[in-house]
Amino acid sequence: MSAVDRLLGRHRAAGYRLRVDPVVCDGIGQCAMAASSLIHLDRWGFPVVPTAELSTADVGRAQRAVNACPRQALWLEAID
Amino acid sequence: MTITTTRVTTDTLLTGPVRLRPSGPADSTSPSVRESYEDHVMQYGRRPDVSAALLARIDRVGLLGHGGAFVPVAVKWRSALMRKGSLTVVANAAESEPLAAKDGTLLRQRPHLVLDGLMTTAQALGAERAVIWLHGDDVTGRAALEEAFLERGWSGRDVPVEIVDGPVHYLAGEAQAITRATLGGPALPFPRRAVTDPWAPQTIVHNVETLARLALVARDLPNPATRLLTVLGGQRMVVEVDHSTTVEQVLIRLGWKVAPQAVLLGGYAGVWAKWDDVAGLAVAESSMRAAKLTLGAGVMVPLDDDACGVRMTSDLVSYLASMSARQCGPCLFGLPALADHWAKLADEQGSCRELDRLREDIAAVEGRGACRHPDGATRLSTSALQTFSAHLGAHVSGMRCRHRSQISLPGTRS
Numbered sequence: 001m002s003a004v005d006r007l008l009g010r011h012r013a014a015g016y017r018l019r020v021d022p023v024v025c026d027g028i029g030q031c032a033m034a035a036s037s038l039i040h041l042d043r044w045g046f047p048v049v050p051t052a053e054l055s056t057a058d059v060g061r062a063q064r065a066v067n068a069c070p071r072q073a074l075w076l077e078a079i080d
Numbered sequence: 081m082t083i084t085t086t087r088v089t090t091d092t093l094l095t096g097p098v099r100l101r102p103s104g105p106a107d108s109t110s111p112s113v114r115e116s117y118e119d120h121v122m123q124y125g126r127r128p129d130v131s132a133a134l135l136a137r138i139d140r141v142g143l144l145g146h147g148g149a150f151v152p153v154a155v156k157w158r159s160a161l162m163r164k165g166s167l168t169v170v171a172n173a174a175e176s177e178p179l180a181a182k183d184g185t186l187l188r189q190r191p192h193l194v195l196d197g198l199m200t201t202a203q204a205l206g207a208e209r210a211v212i213w214l215h216g217d218d219v220t221g222r223a224a225l226e227e228a229f230l231e232r233g234w235s236g237r238d239v240p241v242e243i244v245d246g247p248v249h250y251l252a253g254e255a256q257a258i259t260r261a262t263l264g265g266p267a268l269p270f271p272r273r274a275v276t277d278p279w280a281p282q283t284i285v286h287n288v289e290t291l292a293r294l295a296l297v298a299r300d301l302p303n304p305a306t307r308l309l310t311v312l313g314g315q316r317m318v319v320e321v322d323h324s325t326t327v328e329q330v331l332i333r334l335g336w337k338v339a340p341q342a343v344l345l346g347g348y349a350g351v352w353a354k355w356d357d358v359a360g361l362a363v364a365e366s367s368m369r370a371a372k373l374t375l376g377a378g379v380m381v382p383l384d385d386d387a388c389g390v391r392m393t394s395d396l397v398s399y400l401a402s403m404s405a406r407q408c409g410p411c412l413f414g415l416p417a418l419a420d421h422w423a424k425l426a427d428e429q430g431s432c433r434e435l436d437r438l439r440e441d442i443a444a445v446e447g448r449g450a451c452r453h454p455d456g457a458t459r460l461s462t463s464a465l466q467t468f469s470a471h472l473g474a475h476v477s478g479m480r481c482r483h484r485s486q487i488s489l490p491g492t493r494s
Contacts, residue, residue, distance in 0.1 A: 021450070022408030022409060022410060022448065022449060022450040023407045023408050023450045025408065025409060027409050042409075042414075042444045042448075043444065044409055044410075044413035044414065044417075045409070046408075046409035046410060046413075046448075048444075048448070
């Protein structure tokens with residue numbers, strides 16, 4: 001079980017995708033600072049997240065972005 | 081009076097074409113016939129009980145939704161049957177698209193066919209509530225329904241039907257907004273985070289035309305091979321034409337003598353298509369989709385040869401920006417940005433650089449909204465860039481745009 005799975009309290013999924021709820025997101029930008037290699041901000045300050053499945057190395061970075069969001073607008077979606 | 085034993089069936093949904101006021105609810109300015117309950121029962125008999133074979137029949141007939149997305153009815157039914165939460169069935173009669181009026185017209189002409197479809201769905205899926213959802217300003221639609229309610233014979237097997245007035249807003253007819261409203265929330269589209277609790281209350285939304293067709297399929301009658309269209313030319317008209325009718329034939333039938341330069345398909349959040357690309361296409365959604373186009377909820381706006389498509393697009397995009405649900409950044413900031421670019425282009429104040437910025441912002445907004453509303457604006461913009469590419473060249477090179485004729489689009493600035 002990976003650290004992410006332990007944190008989320010679930011069994012290992014085949015893969016993960018980073019998702020953002022644009023309604024909850026206020027464009028604060030912490031996510032882009034926590035995971036600058038994955039997330040960039042559009043010209044209005046809202047995050048553009050990768051839509052493809054994350055590589056194993058990126059899952060940890062994405063988790064940091066999820067943790068950094070004060071609005072809890074980001075989450076890791078399991079792909080089975 | 082003699083009662084004929086052979087059942088008379090029609091192969092159309094509407095009792096006839098109507099001419100409407102240029103905007104607002106589907107109030108006809110020409111005489112239009114409302115089918116009484118007595119006539120309805122004479123023609124079709126009372127609503128049959130739901131049989132176990134109904135879902136299979138809907139599948140076999142291939143009945144699709146007619147609100148614009150063309151989702152198979154059987155798919156919606158199956159997903160509703162798989163979940164366990166209490167169910168609300170909604171007949172969506174809110175055509176918030178300012179031009180669309182085919183559902184309002186159908187509701188006024190054949191209310192009992194629509195009610196049959198709604199109650200059949202409610203009974204088949206074991207719904208607890210059945211709702212007819214109207215656009216907030218559809219006063220005459222409500223009156224027509226109330227009249228139909230009074231003359232209708234209700235029975236114990238019928239789920240009680242409520243009429244609910246939605247807000248007066250462009251997004252009021254969006255299925256997710258209706259779902260949220262029937263569950264006690266605001267009438268705004270859902271964010272995309274999926275509901276996973278199978279016991280959560282659920283809502284299934286069917287368009288009014290879909291339900292009328294369903295009422296026929298439930299009686300084992302053929303689903304009419306027709307398409308209902310709202311066309312804004314000199315006048316706003318609702319017509320019903322055979323699937324195989326081409327766009328050109330529709331316009332000829334409505335009295336167009338000169339070919340337009342382009343046609344707006346599907347309404348304000350629709351797509352532009354050059355006349356030569358669309359004239360020969362049949363109005364059936366399958367033929368439109370084969371050409372990577374869609375007629376959505378059946379709206380067509382032909383654009384005169386001497387009208388400016390750039391100006392029209394500018395008006396449409398700023399309308400869509402003003403109708404944002406104001407829920408998410410990409411819509412709240414992205415759509416006004418798109419509208420600004422279009423306004424500059426329309427006013428001949430933009431250079432080629434403005435076109436590049438527009439393309440960049442389209443890419444920045446596309447697919448990132450909480451709902452599909454911003455995608456409507458990007459799709460319209462992209463289609464306008466293609467359709468009016470030559471004319472846009474004149475707009476950015478400082479040549480005066482000589483196209484001065486205007487189509488007055490309800491709700492927009494000019």
